Amino acid sequence: MRFLHTADWHIGRRLHGFDLSEEQKDAFQQIETAAKKYQVDGIIIAGDIYDRKLPAEKSVQMLNHMLRQLNLKDHFPIYAISGNHDSATRLSTGAPWYRDTNFYMHTSVAQSFQPVELPDVQLFLLPYFEPFEVQQYFQDSSLKNVSLAFDAIVSKMKTLFDPHKKHILVSHFFASGSSQTDSETQLKVGGLAAVPVDLLSAFDYVALGHLHGKDAIHDPKIQYSGSPIKFSMSEAHQKKGFFIVDTDHIQDRTFVPLKPKRDVQQISASFEKLTDPKFYQQLNCDNYFGFLLKNQKPIPNVMQRLRKIYPHIASLSRAAGYEINVDYDGENGAKLKKANPMEVLNQFYQKVANEPLSDQQKQWAEDALQNAHDGRKKP
């Protein structure tokens, strides 16, 4: 059997204020096209389908459309679980009716013990869980962390194994050994929230969601699909896509890259380089950019000037810090307070604009000073 494995759609997510819905729709269409091209027997979506427990109406509409398209129009079976970003309750709406069209949306630990029985595969769909839910399920308060809880879950799953079939686990957690980016929710310190990789050895394939990079773990049988698009600057260098997995050749699974509608790029350069046509004409300026400016001196209206060239700047910071030479306290401050205001202005302007005040500018400044001076005398 052949599956398409994707995860972490995060419908409704924004990138530093930018709406990503067009990018998400575009990635979805590529996934749908690939599912048809590869003639897959089902689509695995390993959690974090929405970005928020309480998705906006627009996001609900988008996801409803996508799932209808895949399952009711294209007739692909869907094997989905809720992730830590989803509301299990909201995502479960409608789920009991989905079964008839081979759409499985599992949102509780109890459901993970009802494997989907396919001709040569048992699919265990285990949603993101908190240890408390597992304690309740097993009536065992000793299952205090994710690792212990997971161990209990896998032990029970093994009792359900059909020895004539392959066993696939679909789940959503942090497998220890994997590396993280800053768009994944902060995990608890001390590794309590991580599942050791060796607990996964019972399965022929573990289709994971949660971490957004496909390379978070390198293991013959364990795979994060990664998110379909880049959700933060720290993902700028990740290759995004999904996997095509044949159950007869699990280790030879294929990574299918997704072409971003608008890419996310991190660039470290000087302001002069960024504003040089020779440089930016080689870029797709419509992408989302995170700039690390190499300049240390102040640059007037820096954001406004860069946005004229790059309309989607997601972040702007200084690669080597920001140099401020003005010191209002101490000796410098004392000097500054005694200095002629026109001199101070001249120096300041020279520093930030790299040119002296023009005669017209000087005249304006002198008039303004005179006005302020007169105003002080005549109350």
Next chain:
Amino acid sequence: MRFLHTADWHIGRRLHGFDLSEEQKDAFQQIETAAKKYQVDGIIIAGDIYDRKLPAEKSVQMLNHMLRQLNLKDHFPIYAISGNHDSATRLSTGAPWYRDTNFYMHTSVAQSFQPVELPDVQLFLLPYFEPFEVQQYFQDSSLKNVSLAFDAIVSKMKTLFDPHKKHILVSHFFASGSSQTDSETQLKVGGLAAVPVDLLSAFDYVALGHLHGKDAIHDPKIQYSGSPIKFSMSEAHQKKGFFIVDTDHIQDRTFVPLKPKRDVQQISASFEKLTDPKFYQQLNCDNYFGFLLKNQKPIPNVMQRLRKIYPHIASLSRAAGYEINVDYDGENGAKLKKANPMEVLNQFYQKVANEPLSDQQKQWAEDALQNAHDGRKKP
């Protein structure tokens, strides 16, 4: 064919801060029991299923359970629409999958032109709509108000009429001529949001939601089911329930009352009467009460004292206004400011407590005054 007609469940609604979920679950169970007893061929839910466009997780869980129970466990067909309190988008989640089990959840005007075809009935499910949606559907900007929009909708529905069947309209609006209570959302002035009753004459039965009283309209063919429970003090005198409608005897439809788990009662009485065991022992003190106190004088700790007898007081007001005799301005105020503080306190206490200060109380007050006086002298 036989239908159960209900509406305005408002799952998640609160009564002056009190959670009504237990009452709502209880009413639901009575509805379910009746549906079995009357062996109905389907259940009509005419909008305002949720109380809010963004229902709480707990409400989502409750409704999901109810719908699963009715449709998947009891195998009743469901004919439902969204009301003005619902989010059409959120309520439509899962709807395309519901069809296979005869569960129709219509949330758009376009869907109202796909009547549910039953052996001897065509069911038109028209959700609550804004004129704008109808303008868009018909590409006709002249449909500026609900009445004009509704006329256009009915004209189109008539072209779909099968002359060999009865025609039932399920909808959610304010039919003109009906009276309103304060728990229904404020309607636009000028009657623009109302649909004239004569536009409904094409149908054999019009199953309405929106107004919470079944008696809002008296018409052989038009019926508000009313809400299953009382949602405001102004509904205290309404009889709550639902209708059983036989398509062969539409005019002889049966109103089935629902027994409230906790009733909502409005009582106008004096404080003395309300706190008299002979009076309150005849009441179910566990009900929700709206009290109109006949007393005009201040009553100390009135709410606290009443709550000891009636734990669920939803509102408390004065039937004949509140008498305050103290006047801090003018002649009275001048007198008051000159008066001996112990005298003022004595008078005030006598007025609110209906007894003079005890010697101990006098001593406390005098000590407190002395302390305040000493404090003023020694800074």
